[in-house]
Amino acid sequence: MGSRAPAITMRNDSFSDGDSVRGEPLSEKTETENASEIGCLSVIVLGASGDLAKKKTFPALFNLFKQGFLQQNEVHIFGYARTKLSDDDLRNRIRGYLKSGNGDSSATSEVVTKFLMMIKYVSGSYDDESGFVHLDKEISEHEISRKSNQGSSRRLFYLALPPSVYPPVCKMIRHFCMNRADQGGWTRIVVEKPFGKDLASSEQLSSQLGQLFEEPQIYRIDHYLGKELVQNLLVLRFANRLFMPLWNRDNISNIQIVFREDFGTEGRGGYFDEYGIIRDIIQNHLLQILCLVAMEKPVSLKPEHIRDEKVKVLRAVTPIEDDDVVLGQYEGYKDDPTVSKNSNTPTFATVILRLHNERWEGVPFILKAGKALNSRKAEIRVQFKDVPGDIFKSKKQGRNEFVIRLQPSEAMYMKLTVKRPGLEMSTILSELDLSYGQRYQEVVIPEAYERLILDTIRGDQQHFVRRDELKAAWEIFTPLLHRIDDGEIKPIPYKVGSRGPDEADNLLKKAGYVQTHGYIWIPPTL
Incomplete structure (x- = not known):
């Protein structure tokens, strides 16, 4: 049986309206001892009727269930949203997104049916207490029905919602849906990006959540940190003697971290125009990868030791100069009726970051x-x-x-110069190739959300963004973002299906990147 939460002082502070709050233990286990904790687990998906929930959150929960990580007699899943739905309505909405993986139709598979029967739906507003009182009643009934297990009671709230409603939703959770002090266990909150639009809005959001929950209770999810090859970076760098002496400014000319899509905003024009490619991709996903690529070896694999080293990397980044930025906007972007005709929002960006420390001085990222x-x-x-x-x-x-290929066709390969086969002494560029689809044919690579939800249940915050890390990331990009918002830097038009603006390739050349012409890496076929 898992250990119960220690008896400590209860927090009974208030939010802006002075309402009282039901007390609960604030001591959170920050290591993975919770993985073996026995007891009732309630997973509450807020925004259950939205696209993120049905396309990512529920399928991730289903895959965890299918693999045995969520036991049917111990776990119940609650969907909560404003839309008026029945339990079966919600189940039918998400059924088509669940893949049984055994050759059966996803709509008739026995394992899908078992999973769907674990889901219950509650309808309610995000800022009205009656809906959350009802939600708490439903969760409590589930917990009471499982009390014979004599384990702790755990509540995981997944906010598949816009950040604008995080504060009122978290306030309702805090006031009406917290795990009770006499039950042991924990309450945890998972919030999705974007965490604000700049430093000020991010700090305001962090402050509002910080008044309601302790930092160990908040899991800021960036799904890129759950990708297989991203999670492999620590092992690759610090478990192989081969890379340790090479991974520095003496041997490395430059490092590129690239995200490319061959489609436009695809109906998300209104949302995207509010944020742009830097806020949507670079400031979070790519910057998180940079931290793992550039960080020093942590003292241990404990989450806080790893996150300490990531923060050190961010604090070493020097201010971004305008000469190190090229923005682009694809032709036809403003034809979307939800996008302003005067939009200055970039759909493309190349940004060079420089680190002022001993290992990376002079190496452009x-x-x-x-x-x-x-x-x-x-x-x-x-x-x-x-x-x-x-x-x-x-x-x-x-x-x-x-090269570490994150998606598609996960792989790692090294480009080497070798002798071209034949009688003449000439050279050719070839590769040492580890392609996951070929090397690990019997292994199903889990989706990022599966890993991260499981980490949340286990209490492992290694792959989540800490508050000071989030602040340091916004400090890097906020000045540049404000210059873009003010129209001081303009995006350059580029054609759909191109490499982006030519000026971006010129910037790479200026940074010291030498492009190899004629070499193409082709993923091996199975």
Whole structure:
């Protein structure tokens, strides 16, 4: 049986209206001892009728259930939203997004049916107490029905909602839906990005949530931190002697972290125009990857030690200069009726970040993201310096590169110069290739949301964003974002299906990146 939460002082502070709050233990286990905790688990998906919930959250919960991580007799899932639905209405909405994986139709599979019967729906407003009182009643009835297990009671609230409603929703949870003090266990909150639009709004949101919950109770989710190859970065860097002496300014010329999509805003024009590509992708996803690529070895694998090192990286980033930025906007973007005809919002950006520390001084980190480009991929590209005194310089096609392909076709490969097969002494660029689809054919790579929800249940915050980390990230980008919002930096038009503005390639060249012409990495077929 898992240990019960220690008896400690209850927090009974108030929010802006002075309402009283039901007390509960604030001591949160920050390590993974909760993984084996026995007892009732209630997962509450707020915004259950929305796209994020039906496309990502519920399928992730289903896959965890299918793999045995969520036991049917111990777990119940609650959907909460304003839409008037019955339990069966919600189940039918999400049924088509669940894949049984056993060859059966997803609509008739026995495992899908069992999972759907774990789901109950509650309708209510996000700022009215009656809905949350009703929600608490439903959760409590589930917990009481499972009390014979004599385990702790755990409540996980997943906010699949716009950030604008986080404060009122969290206030309602805090006042009316917290886990009771005499039950042991915990209450945890998962919030989705974007966490604000700049430093001031982010700090305001953090402050509002901080008045209601302790930091160990808040899980700020960035799904890129749950991707297989991103999670592999720590192992790759710190478990292999091969990389340790190479991973510094003496050997590395530049590092690119790239996100490319071959489609535009696709009906999300109104939302996207409010944020733009830097807020949507670069300030969070790509910056998180940069931290893992650039960080020093942590003292241990404990979540706080890892997150301490990530914060050090962010604090070493120097202010972004306008000369290190190229913005783009694809032609036809403003044809979307939900987008302003005078929009200055970038759909493409290349930003060079520089770190002022011993390991990375002088090495440009190139963050590049765009929509409506000529390909879809996300990757990390580490380009090494030229070989000193290279006797094959006149015969070579390009530099050594180590590439980590995050999506699609997860892989790691090293570009090497080798002798071209044949009688002549000539060279060719080839690769040492670890393609996951070929090497691990029997392994199903889990979706990012599966990992992160499981980490939340286990109490492991390693792959979630801490408050000081979030603040440091916004401090880097807020000045640039304000200059863009004020129209001081204009995006350059580029054609749909292109590489983006030509000026972006010129910026890469200026940063020292040497493009290899004629070499194409082709993922191996199974």
